[in-house]
Amino acid sequence: MAKISVIGSSSMDLVVTSTKRPGAGETVLGESFTTVPGGKGANQAVAAARLGADVTMIGRVGDDHFGQQILRNFEENHVRIGYVKPVTHMESGTAHIVLAEGDNSIVVVKAANNEVTPAYVEEALDAIRSSDIVLIQQEIPAETVVYVSEICAKYQIPFLLNPAPAREVEKSVIENATYITPNEHEAAIMFKNMSLQEALRKYPHKLFVTEGSNGVRFFDGEQEVVVPTYKVEAVDTTGAGDTFNAAFAVALADGKSLADSVKFANRAASLSVTKFGAQGGMPTRREVEEQL
Ligand SMILES: Nc1ncnc2c1ncn2[C@@H]1O[C@H](COP(=O)(O)OP(=O)(O)OP(=O)(O)O)[C@@H](O)[C@H]1O
Numbered sequence: 106m107a108k109i110s111v112i113g114s115s116s117m118d119l120v121v122t123s124t125k126r127p128g129a130g131e132t133v134l135g136e137s138f139t140t141v142p143g144g145k146g147a148n149q150a151v152a153a154a155r156l157g158a159d160v161t162m163i164g165r166v167g168d169d170h171f172g173q174q175i176l177r178n179f180e181e182n183h184v185r186i187g188y189v190k191p192v193t194h195m196e197s198g199t200a201h202i203v204l205a206e207g208d209n210s211i212v213v214v215k216a217a218n219n220e221v222t223p224a225y226v227e228e229a230l231d232a233i234r235s236s237d238i239v240l241i242q243q244e245i246p247a248e249t250v251v252y253v254s255e256i257c258a259k260y261q262i263p264f265l266l267n268p269a270p271a272r273e274v275e276k277s278v279i280e281n282a283t284y285i286t287p288n289e290h291e292a293a294i295m296f297k298n299m300s301l302q303e304a305l306r307k308y309p310h311k312l313f314v315t316e317g318s319n320g321v322r323f324f325d326g327e328q329e330v331v332v333p334t335y336k337v338e339a340v341d342t343t344g345a346g347d348t349f350n351a352a353f354a355v356a357l358a359d360g361k362s363l364a365d366s367v368k369f370a371n372r373a374a375s376l377s378v379t380k381f382g383a384q385g386g387m388p389t390r391r392e393v394e395e396q397l
Pocket residue numbers: 269288289315316317318319320321334335336337339342343344345346347349370371372374375378
């Protein structure tokens with residue numbers, strides 16, 4: 106079974122639906138309220154576990170009620186939580202989401218996710234070193250991403266950076282990464298001094314740009330190729346990127362070729378958009394294989 110370490114955020118999404126978005130100083134009546142576990146790190150860990158990998162999450166929660174719910178959700182999805190330690194006297198990360206007027210507004214409070222520091226991650230070095238691949242995103246401090254990229258380079262562990270949400274990325278991290286998977290917006294911010302074509306050419310078989318319903322673009326050493334995704338009835342695209350990254354990591358860790366890994370990831374991500382919610386739509390391995 107492929108062993109994957111996911112280093113990243115976990116949070117609780119607090120979602121209200123309303124017909125109207127409140128303006129400054131305004132109060133409006135909402136229609137519904139739900140809480141659902143999220144955070145890019147947690148989402149990718151859950152997706153990878155559903156796809157059959159042996160997943161260790163390396164992250165932090167608060168010592169609050171949300172933290173307990175987040176941990177329970179990991180357990181229900183068979184994600185190892187020995188390295189998800191509660192931070193005392195701190196809240197879990199939260200995302201405060203208003204769904205109104207056909208779009209969302211989100212306030213993210215990082216809280217315990219800020220404590221996923223290099224020193225904390227170092228405690229999980231054994232787990233990291235025994236991984237077939239390490240998967241990381243950017244909802245944790247930038248210095249932690251730098252640190253992990255260095256360990257992975259040192260011990261020659263494949264390192265997949267999903268540079269989301271967008272921020273500038275240290276050059277050394279880009280060089281150390283084995284695979285980088287931005288969407289188009291994140292790619293434009295990461296490679297702001299070059300065109301997308303130039304960036305793809307510079308990092309053949311390494312930079313994979315996801316383009317939503319269009320699929321995935323990369324440079325194969327000779328030319329730019331787009332691997333189309335699958336046509337589905339899209340219900341909710343939340344979690345598509347997280348599912349793609351987890352599935353890509355699982356397929357690579359399983360030893361699939363790059364081409365087959367992109368295909369597997371496209372298949373998994375396209376299935377995820379057919380259901381509501383980020384984790385709600387994440388398919389099992391069987392569901393993906395039946396469709397391939
Ligand atoms: N409408 C769709 N139909 C089929 N596949 C999709 C669709 N949207 C996304 N996907 C799949 O998911 C992958 C990632 O989507 P996208 O490029 O939108 O990432 P993202 O912007 O990180 O997504 P999100 O932030 O919504 O999770 C795509 O490469 C594709 O495989």
